[in-house]
Amino acid sequence: MKKIGFIGVGIMGKSMVRNLMKAGFEVAIYTRTKSKAEDVISEGAVWCEDVKTCARGRDAVITIVGYPKDVEEVYFGEKGILEHADKGTCVIDMTTTSPRLSVRIYEAAKKAGLYAIDAPVTGGDTGAREGTLTILAGGDQEAFDRCLPVFEAMGKNITYEGKAGNGQHTKMCNQIAIAGAISGVCEAMVYAKATGLDVSLMVDSIATGAAGSAQLKSVAPRILSGDFDPGFFIKHFIKDMKLAGEEAKDAGVNLGVLDYVLSMYEDMDAQGMGDLGTQALVKYYQW
Amino acid sequence: MKKIGFIGVGIMGKSMVRNLMKAGFEVAIYTRTKSKAEDVISEGAVWCEDVKTCARGRDAVITIVGYPKDVEEVYFGEKGILEHADKGTCVIDMTTTSPRLSVRIYEAAKKAGLYAIDAPVTGGDTGAREGTLTILAGGDQEAFDRCLPVFEAMGKNITYEGKAGNGQHTKMCNQIAIAGAISGVCEAMVYAKATGLDVSLMVDSIATGAAGSAQLKSVAPRILSGDFDPGFFIKHFIKDMKLAGEEAKDAGVNLGVLDYVLSMYEDMDAQGMGDLGTQALVKYYQW
Numbered sequence: 001m002k003k004i005g006f007i008g009v010g011i012m013g014k015s016m017v018r019n020l021m022k023a024g025f026e027v028a029i030y031t032r033t034k035s036k037a038e039d040v041i042s043e044g045a046v047w048c049e050d051v052k053t054c055a056r057g058r059d060a061v062i063t064i065v066g067y068p069k070d071v072e073e074v075y076f077g078e079k080g081i082l083e084h085a086d087k088g089t090c091v092i093d094m095t096t097t098s099p100r101l102s103v104r105i106y107e108a109a110k111k112a113g114l115y116a117i118d119a120p121v122t123g124g125d126t127g128a129r130e131g132t133l134t135i136l137a138g139g140d141q142e143a144f145d146r147c148l149p150v151f152e153a154m155g156k157n158i159t160y161e162g163k164a165g166n167g168q169h170t171k172m173c174n175q176i177a178i179a180g181a182i183s184g185v186c187e188a189m190v191y192a193k194a195t196g197l198d199v200s201l202m203v204d205s206i207a208t209g210a211a212g213s214a215q216l217k218s219v220a221p222r223i224l225s226g227d228f229d230p231g232f233f234i235k236h237f238i239k240d241m242k243l244a245g246e247e248a249k250d251a252g253v254n255l256g257v258l259d260y261v262l263s264m265y266e267d268m269d270a271q272g273m274g275d276l277g278t279q280a281l282v283k284y285y286q287w
Numbered sequence: 288m289k290k291i292g293f294i295g296v297g298i299m300g301k302s303m304v305r306n307l308m309k310a311g312f313e314v315a316i317y318t319r320t321k322s323k324a325e326d327v328i329s330e331g332a333v334w335c336e337d338v339k340t341c342a343r344g345r346d347a348v349i350t351i352v353g354y355p356k357d358v359e360e361v362y363f364g365e366k367g368i369l370e371h372a373d374k375g376t377c378v379i380d381m382t383t384t385s386p387r388l389s390v391r392i393y394e395a396a397k398k399a400g401l402y403a404i405d406a407p408v409t410g411g412d413t414g415a416r417e418g419t420l421t422i423l424a425g426g427d428q429e430a431f432d433r434c435l436p437v438f439e440a441m442g443k444n445i446t447y448e449g450k451a452g453n454g455q456h457t458k459m460c461n462q463i464a465i466a467g468a469i470s471g472v473c474e475a476m477v478y479a480k481a482t483g484l485d486v487s488l489m490v491d492s493i494a495t496g497a498a499g500s501a502q503l504k505s506v507a508p509r510i511l512s513g514d515f516d517p518g519f520f521i522k523h524f525i526k527d528m529k530l531a532g533e534e535a536k537d538a539g540v541n542l543g544v545l546d547y548v549l550s551m552y553e554d555m556d557a558q559g560m561g562d563l564g565t566q567a568l569v570k571y572y573q574w
Binding site: 134197 | 386409410411414421423444446448449453456457459460461462463464465466467468469470471472474475476477478479481482483484485488489491492493495496497498499500501502503505531534535538539540541542543544545547548551572573
């Protein structure tokens with residue numbers, strides 16, 4: 001593993017490209033809007049004019065793009081990865097996307113003589129920047145083992161979750177747990193404000209006990225300082241929760257709290273708040 | 288502060304009595320069923336035949352009983368604390384109960400020449416045993432300061448939350464945050480099982496990231512080992528969530544996720560599962 005093609009150089013991707021270069025990988029990049037990648041190009045990443053060029057001649061091709069339809073396009077499109085990557089290449093989708101799409105990619109990759117890993121991440125922009133992402137990987141164990149040095153350049157807590165799609169399924173679990181936790185945090189804060197408590201003192205009082213959570217730690221200070229900028233976009237969280245809800249239904253279970261939290265965020269999105277951070281959920285209530 | 292009257296010697300109360308005695312307080316106790324208190328009596332707690340006797344001649348009277356109606360009875364009943372405690376006594380209700388009941392006790396106590404503190408706790412049976420309870424106190428600052436040595440014998444994270452009722456309000460926030468977190472954890476586990484993941488591996492994979500929580504840490508291992516015994520009873524959690532929902536509505540806010548989680552637990556209670564631990568929420572789904 002030496003030559004990496006990297007597709008999708010957004011907030012997350014950019015930091016991941018930097019960490020790959022720092023670890024000694026040769027990184028070729030493609031992203032929809034070249035101007036957004038100028039900084040990493042000046043730092044040594046090689047620009048490619050299209051997905052095809054970015055996919056050819058690499059040991060691994062990494063994708064981290066926006067939505068399932070974007071993933072479809074870069075893999076299955078006319079100039080897509082599956083058609084143009086060299087035989088033996090590992091294709092790694094790190095977008096949070098549909099587990100069944102990951103399985104489709106895995107199967108198509110196999111036919112094309114490629115190895116596919118679904119490897120969505122958690123840890124946000126900070127984790128990407130500091131190379132401490134949690135990476136949840138599905139696919140063949142052998143392919144995972146081959147990709148491990150690549151993952152280790154970008155993350156810390158790297159787990160092989162089993163067969164293709166299982167990385168995505170595990171990420172769905174992560175988002176489901178977050179949906180519950182963040183709504184609990186927001187409702188606790190809304191309650192505290194409405195009943196006249198010192199909200200900050202309340203948060204400190206409960207943070208170390210049974211109500212403590214990573215969401216409380218990250219979300220409460222932002223809300224208290226009036227910071228509703230996206231660490232994680234509402235519109236992306238909606239995408240994830242929808243995928244999780246659909247997968248759950250297909251698996252025969254109904255996740256009522258997830259559906260409920262999703263419906264609140266969808267209301268907010270309909271009101272034009274999709275580009276705010278997930279902590280803006282308090283605005284759904286009186287805040 | 289030397290002589291303590293302690294009313295309500297259940298799982299929590301018993302450990303608290305032991306820690307008070309260990310810290311050098313003289314503890315007189317009353318609880319509904321004497322036989323349940325024999326062990327702490329043999330360890331030095333003085334048995335009282337009724338609430339009245341337990342309330343008289345003390346520096347502080349602590350109550351930790353089951354439901355608001357029990358609190359009403361021990362404070363406002365015929366042989367109750369408010370009528371029989373010596374002037375100047377601090378009365379401390381550590382039951383999780385209605386904030387407005389705490390305010391009523393506070394006001395009645397004031398008229399009777401007593402000081403009242405509402406001081407519900409978190410940390411469960413383990414926290415009670417180890418003297419590491421989180422104590423959330425409301426009332427007059429002066430009374431809180433006087434009671435601090437008593438609290439320090441039983442807890443670690445002791446916070447003065449402001450005026451009477453604020454201890455209870457803060458505890459409500461704690462329960463609201465837990466309602467969200469525990470439902471997210473259970474739905475994540477249900478999803479994982481339904482989609483064929485290794486549930487234990489999933490839990491480990493997400494525990495250190497943004498989905499991490501005290502609930503995940505405490506609840507997931509119990510569910511995985513099939514342990515649905517109560518650390519915290521569903522029936523008591525229902526009581527707390529009902530109180531929180533009512534208070535929220537009175538304060539003009541509607542907490543939809545809380546109401547939703549409450550309705551699930553109420554369904555379970557109606558099916559005879561109220562004596563299980565809160566982690567049994569997974570049984571609401573397919574598990």
